[in-house]
Amino acid sequence: MWRVWTETQRHGDSVGIEQRSLFKFLAAWIVVSFVVQVPFLGAQDEEPRQDDPENVSGSVPRPTVTEYVFVEGSLPYVPTANTIVSKLPLALRWTPNNIGIVTAPLFREQYDRVVSESLVNVSNVNIQTQNGVHDFFYIRGFDSLSSGLMLTDGAAEPEATFYQLYNVERVEVLKGPAGFLYGSNPLAGAVNLVRKQPTPINGLDFGATFGSYDNYEGTFDWNVSTADGSKSFRLNGLFRDQGSYRDGKQGRTKAINPAFSWQFDETGRVNVNFEYLGADFTPDSGIPVLGDNVASVDRQTSYQSPLDSSEQDVLRFQVDFEKVLSPSVTIRNKFYRRDLDWVSNGTLFNGVDPRVGLLVRTFLELDDRQALTGNQLEAIFSFDTGGLRHSLLTGFEVTHLTDLFTLDVSLLASVNPLDPTEGIDSTPFPLPGAGFAGDARSLVAAPYVIDQLQFGEMFHVLIGGRLDNIDFEDQASGRETNDSEFSPMVGLLASPHPELSIYANYSRSFAPPSARAVGELMPERSTQYEAGVKKGFSSISAEATFAVYQLERDNIAIPDDNGFTQQIGNQRSRGFEVDFAAEPVRGARAFFSYAFNDSELTNFAESFLVAVNPPILFVVDRTGNRAAFAPKHILNFWLSKDLSENWGIGGGGRFVSDQFIAEDNAFAIDAVMTFDAMAYYDFGTARLRLNLRNLTNREYFLRGFGATSVIPAPPFTAYLGVDFRL
Template identity: 45%
Template structure:
């Protein structure tokens, strides 16, 4: 991978976005923001004192009153761990709320679904969510587009509610479910979720003894083994769970072997029926080789074998990730629950990757690919704490479920990024001439680096207001105070941003609800932006309906949205980045989940998206007889990259009492441009997958067939220069033993 991720989720690298910096706002904005900050802090303190008063009240008086529910996050794992049709979500409010009563478009993919589909990484799960397009970054990193905006610049990935640096791939071996909040999420999670937030809910210890071991094997010597072991002592209130993964593959593409180890132990202690403490640690080490794919020549993919690789012998992408979480939950009274999350992530990435700079004629009358080698050494450390109070109370006949929180975070990022010269290579007769025994020649003026530290102080409030059974409102707001300092580049900035959200749900019957929401989010700009540095901002309005039929055996949701993003930083070929970009996305999304009869599940999603660059201009190189000049090109009106107008996905599985289960799925993705210049377009593609499994006592066998019709199609490569061929037909065999 030829980039690194800043603390707000932006990328730095050759051809990608640059590491995020923190700018200095205007005096008026700072004064207003500080006033909000003081008010929110005072409110949090008052709530804390109020909770003590509530706790001190006579319990007999409380029992006489009608209790309001105080939700615990662990309830989801217990009640829904085996369900393939999700009915509850936490990502929009941080507390379990029925999806039909959530005023937002929520996507939830449970473990049962992506396991049946032989899902391995995050993208495999997200393909079941409407409005999400799945790609990769150089074949070594998860990359997705939500409502026309890519995950690197406009999305946020969280693990158990804590922000994540970019990882090689987010593996599914230890996940209970994946939740997606579409639209701005800054009111809960702070900077960067401009178009969507993805929360990875990991498996937590449960109070029963269980053991599961699984394995799979497929094409290109792809092998995978997993372990999920749980031990519990109910009398002592202790439960221990360990998940582990080993994976190796030679890959469809030449010289792209990879390997991965991961282990995730977690322990839960319940000293009383009111208090739970969970400590969770995870270590992941991965070794991949990046892939820029096949070059595009005169508007077409090079006519060479689809497995052909033009990467240099230096290519490698090695990562080590440590994650630690400590969660405390304690019920202070019948109506007040205290929650605290301490989290730490240590992320190191050493990468060398070959990039393409274009294709040009050579002296032999053929064509050469001009290449360069990007060398990255990145270390990120994230330390934070989320303190929250969850309370329920009444004001007259109005019920409130109020979450107030304060997040403190420090994000360190130290990296060096250099660009080295590589010899050209012939497109049709590739002979590698790079000398591995000689040191790299670093191209002057192309190096970057940082030794930055960001500190975040952010109080937030979310209130679910129930006026009556048929009308509810949700109000959320978060204030972020961000201080950024990088002595290496002599950069010091600070931001003060308020991120609001408001939504409402109208439900005159239990099986039908209508909702509407509006919200804003922000992301700090690139540190290389020239001129005034404003935060990138998004704003969304959304309306929708959710229908539940046949005793909850059919769930359907429809969403219509309008999402805009302003002040997009555009790096051009001259090395100057200016905030000269705006984008608009409008669309319709439909999701249907059905259980027509016992043991038959169907999941269907469709999205229409119109993602347009409303203001976008960049300088591009133009080759002339006298050399290279730069010309300003206006891309306004073009479609956003990797934003197909139509995406349709369906998966249906039918089980029988004799242990057999059959599944089949289809995915259609309309044509999509690979860059903002709209010069090359990946065509429409329809792929089919199928599965068959058989369970006998404690053992389950499964066969998955992917790309049944052996469709040849392409995926994201490097900018407008290349694409990566997708995998052909493959047959994967798996087993699972439960004890």
């Protein structure tokens, strides 16, 4: 929540000869690829290759007007294709990455409301919280705020909010550096939300849910189309009043998403999307950590100022255009606008003063307005060169981001950590010079290219790269920088059997340095090596993946006690993942994932101010420690079965091993195993559903703020809902 200023203005320097050479290489690749395929453009009117987005054959699909921009109709529980790794439909079995996908049938069955809840179904994703006001998670040991990128329909999102699922049809997760397509900041992964699009049918779905702790929700999904299906309109809506087991931690969410689709001829379509989201929440600072224990108080206890609040307004506007020029050539354009208006006031803990034994509290007031405008122009070519089959995507993206914010810091009265009643309602006392402001603007121009190559029926290569040219200016500080960075990716895959694939990949990404960094400024970089095996079992409609990886992040910015930030940190994660998904018989589903992750701080030192006059810094070397919130083991499973035409049940469990809450490794959250269950009953055009979470009422904790607090996780909760389809 409080790192909003560090990611949206992370633009640095380092323009070098290497980047200029890579730019020439990238431009030459695009030109040569186009020239090579020109003779084939008019000669490839033979029978088109398979173009089903869920196609699992080895063929590289040719572009069609529906398969790239729009996901139509219901998706299966067990997906067989993705678009996040190449922006084109690619069968998972032919993808040289371990991609995580959660489709609407599964996350609706589990009653997942926001994206972080759905990500429990993806291996090696650790779900946490960011003071209860936005989604926050870790991918392969790296946090989503500083190392990840959220996308909606392929367009980047500003940070940070709860990404609602009321209008989403699938969630795709690319693990590892994703800069080769999506530019700066996805150092450890990217998550793409694919929204529901207008379809050529008429229908209305609506539902209501009631849950423990005064939770109420209503949703609707209305679609209408002309008789010929050329024009369609879809409207999705959400209203939710959200109570909490924690004192005074209520929230309210409202959202509306109208979308219009016009297929102006057999080979062209325009889609227009507008979405408004309003979210008001009370932040949760949690319960303080005292030494190696959590404060011995009731888990509902609040230590916060009554002035705490978080109000967000999010606007999304997007226009997608696509035109198939021939069986071999497609052009498409995506114009998008994202606005975030965020006013947040929150209490933070600064540890216990050993002299008086009181919990020191500060009060942060954030007023942040972000606006992101961008355009992606892409051309897709399908052609053969000798024995090679290509599906080549070339693109050029321009984005303009503005971030105007103020962050003020005040001091609250200290309170007794074991009885926080006296002084809890104190008036914040401003701390002069402790706050700061920003008026940042960045302009990015980035060509990118990715080519799917197929050698016969056995060998596949995925190769691509993107060159980001970033101009950054902060009018508040007077800082101006210009940066260029190339992000490559290479994936190799061999398929000795139609149901067996062996793959390996290499990728690299960057993030411009923090605007608060001092000294020599260097882009943060991440590098990943991954290899694995994928196996299909057609007899039981199952897919299995085993992957091993090493992911490193260098030049991490580490703030010290005096407010300066130095890029002196490195972190490395190594491990393996096992994923299995199956629909063995009609009406039965099974999902299993396990991840082992060894995440180590390979170079990490923190400085503490121990004297002011003269200033004396005490440096503590954390090298060799485990990274925060990087558990070594995460296991998840879910089973569901339709017992008859009307009844169905399901259930599953999740195990997360112990995890440190900070780089000092002084306090760890204990390992925990939780269980959930569901049941439904269909009658007529309606479905009655029951979802139960934390069946055993297990007490455990989630991320709080740094090394000073943890937040109690929800106890046993129940949700009863009814859905109607007309």
